[in-house]
Amino acid sequence: MCGIVGMIGNHDVASTIYECLTILQHRGQDAAGIATCEEGKLELVKNNGLVSDVFRSESAQKLKGLSGIGHVRYPTAGSSNLEEAQPFYVNSPFGIALAHNGNLHNADQLKKELFAEDRRHINTQSDSEVLLNVFAHELQNASGLVITPDAIFHAVSRVHKRCKGAYANVLIIPGYGIIAFRDPNGIRPLVYGVRKTEGAPDEYMVASESIALDQHDFELLDDVAPGEAIIITNDRQFYRKQCASNTQLSPCVFEYVYFARPDSMIDDVSVYKARLRMGEKLADQIKERWGDEEIDVVIPIPESSRTSAIPMAYSLGVKFREGFIKNRYIGRTFIMPGQDQRVKSVRRKLNAVELEFRNKNVLLVDDSIVRGTTSKQIIQMAREAGAKKVFFASAAPPVRYPNVYGIDMPLCEELVAHNRTEDEICEILGADRLIYQTLEDLEAACKEGNPKIDRFDSSCFSNEYVTDVGADYFEKIGIQRSDLAKQGNV
Ligand SMILES: O=P(O)(O)OC[C@H]1O[C@H](OP(=O)(O)OP(=O)(O)O)[C@H](O)[C@@H]1O
Numbered sequence: 001m002c003g004i005v006g007m008i009g010n011h012d013v014a015s016t017i018y019e020c021l022t023i024l025q026h027r028g029q030d031a032a033g034i035a036t037c038e039e040g041k042l043e044l045v046k047n048n049g050l051v052s053d054v055f056r057s058e059s060a061q062k063l064k065g066l067s068g069i070g071h072v073r074y075p076t077a078g079s080s081n082l083e084e085a086q087p088f089y090v091n092s093p094f095g096i097a098l099a100h101n102g103n104l105h106n107a108d109q110l111k112k113e114l115f116a117e118d119r120r121h122i123n124t125q126s127d128s129e130v131l132l133n134v135f136a137h138e139l140q141n142a143s144g145l146v147i148t149p150d151a152i153f154h155a156v157s158r159v160h161k162r163c164k165g166a167y168a169n170v171l172i173i174p175g176y177g178i179i180a181f182r183d184p185n186g187i188r189p190l191v192y193g194v195r196k197t198e199g200a201p202d203e204y205m206v207a208s209e210s211i212a213l214d215q216h217d218f219e220l221l222d223d224v225a226p227g228e229a230i231i232i233t234n235d236r237q238f239y240r241k242q243c244a245s246n247t248q249l250s251p252c253v254f255e256y257v258y259f260a261r262p263d264s265m266i267d268d269v270s271v272y273k274a275r276l277r278m279g280e281k282l283a284d285q286i287k288e289r290w291g292d293e294e295i296d297v298v299i300p301i302p303e304s305s306r307t308s309a310i311p312m313a314y315s316l317g318v319k320f321r322e323g324f325i326k327n328r329y330i331g332r333t334f335i336m337p338g339q340d341q342r343v344k345s346v347r348r349k350l351n352a353v354e355l356e357f358r359n360k361n362v363l364l365v366d367d368s369i370v371r372g373t374t375s376k377q378i379i380q381m382a383r384e385a386g387a388k389k390v391f392f393a394s395a396a397p398p399v400r401y402p403n404v405y406g407i408d409m410p411l412c413e414e415l416v417a418h419n420r421t422e423d424e425i426c427e428i429l430g431a432d433r434l435i436y437q438t439l440e441d442l443e444a445a446c447k448e449g450n451p452k453i454d455r456f457d458s459s460c461f462s463n464e465y466v467t468d469v470g471a472d473y474f475e476k477i478g479i480q481r482s483d484l485a486k487q488g489n490v
């Protein structure tokens with residue numbers, strides 16, 4: 001997952017974009033970048049690291065101008081190297097920079113076409129560089145000497161025809177404005193809003209999550225619809241158009257489970273409320289299936305499961321306690337690049353409050369179990385702290401299949417639930433009992449917020465992908481993006 005933001009304002013936008021990126025930091029911890037534009041000149045600063053590290057240097061001072069875009073990266077294609085940090089820039093036509101959240105599964109094919117037919121060279125392994133060049137090529141074909149909204153909308157419609165996978169994008173064209181668009185399935189989130197000041201032109205912001213808008217007093221106007229593109233020119237003309245013929249709103253259900261901040265709205269659904277409903281539904285399952293079990297206390301595994309754990313405890317009529325304290329200076333474990341780092345980080349990040357465990361039957365709640373890195377260690381810690389019995393509940397169903405739309409879970413064999421029954425998983429994790437949310441309940445918990453959602457991308461639970469992903473792509477990412485490959489061992 002990555003976080004993206006774009007803004008046109010009445011003062012230099014770099015500091016606001018910087019703040020937005022810190023707000024979106026939970027979506028990507030590997031690299032960060034900002035491109036701004038002043039009088040037709042684009043400045044770009046990007047590097048590996050957290051937002052606060054990347055923009056510490058003096059180079060960030062050069063980020064001037066009333067429009068800009070920003071990105072925080074969690075890689076799903078290519079390497080974690082600086083060359084693949086975003087925004088990406090291409091100088092022709094007009095100069096375009098892009099920030100992309102998502103993942104293309106036909107990037108290899110597109111790369112060949114770009115080279116052989118479009119005379120464009122791709123210099124990295126990044127699918128985002130491919131996407132930018134497809135857009136640039138199509139814009140070049142569609143425009144004359146002057147950029148027009150029609151030419152941009154046409155270029156976006158061509159991107160929809162050529163690119164397969166997930167993409168929520170924000171782009172900047174120096175001297176013209178910013179553009180945002182979302183793939184025809186609307187897999188990755190993208191919202192926009194306006195800030196009005198009397199006597200001054202309206203300011204606009206586009207971002208992965210509404211929380212970036214909220215914190216800067218922008219009024220949320222809408223989600224960018226699947227297949228839709230919006231344009232905000234420097235002189236504040238606003239255009240929007242549907243650029244795809246077949247669209248179906250299919251947001252990634254994992255955003256609601258884990259990725260997004262609870263205080264965000266995604267496709268008109270409050271992530272917070274969706275998580276509360278997940279907790280209620282899971283509690284119903286527990287009552288139905290574990291009626292015989294005595295639970296003394298419900299304990300969330302910080303951070304993301306807290307919201308679901310509260311209504312669970314309430315519904316079960318059991319105490320809710322903070323049994324694990326989180327070191328607030330350690331980032332998210334799951335999106336770290338290597339398994340060694342992830343394992344070490346869980347222990348450094350979480351510590352048990354012994355008195356909440358001693359001689360108790362504890363129900364630990366997490367939002368999801370993916371590789372099992374967190375749950376395995378946490379269950380062990382609960383036992384060391386003196387728990388009598390350790391029960392484990394996951395607010396999401398078993399993750400059994402790869403994600404190809406922007407979450408780096410490329411290899412089935414790395415997923416603890418793949419090809420395993422719930423009893424087998426329970427044994428591996430070392431719990432006394434394990435319960436998972438059903439997919440039906442999870443989707444219902446999210447959809448209740450917006451019945452207009454056509455379907456979800458729930459592929460990592462169901463093995464049903466909303467785009468046509470070829471077997472060769474699964475094979476490729478399984479080889480290239482496994483933990484072993486990333487360590488350079490294969
Ligand atoms: O089974 P695993 O492979 O361990 O992945 C699942 C865990 O990873 C995430 O936590 P993370 O520490 O990334 O973030 P959080 O602090 O937001 O909960 C998620 O909330 C689960 O706790």
Ligand SMILES: NC(=O)CC[C@H](N)C(=O)O
Pocket residue numbers: 001002073074075076077078084100101102103104126127128406407
């Ligand atoms: N997680 C993402 O959205 C990743 C974006 C892009 N595929 C990259 O690897 O940089």
Ligand SMILES: [Mg+2]
Pocket residue numbers: 301302303304305366367374
């Ligand atoms: Mg967690």
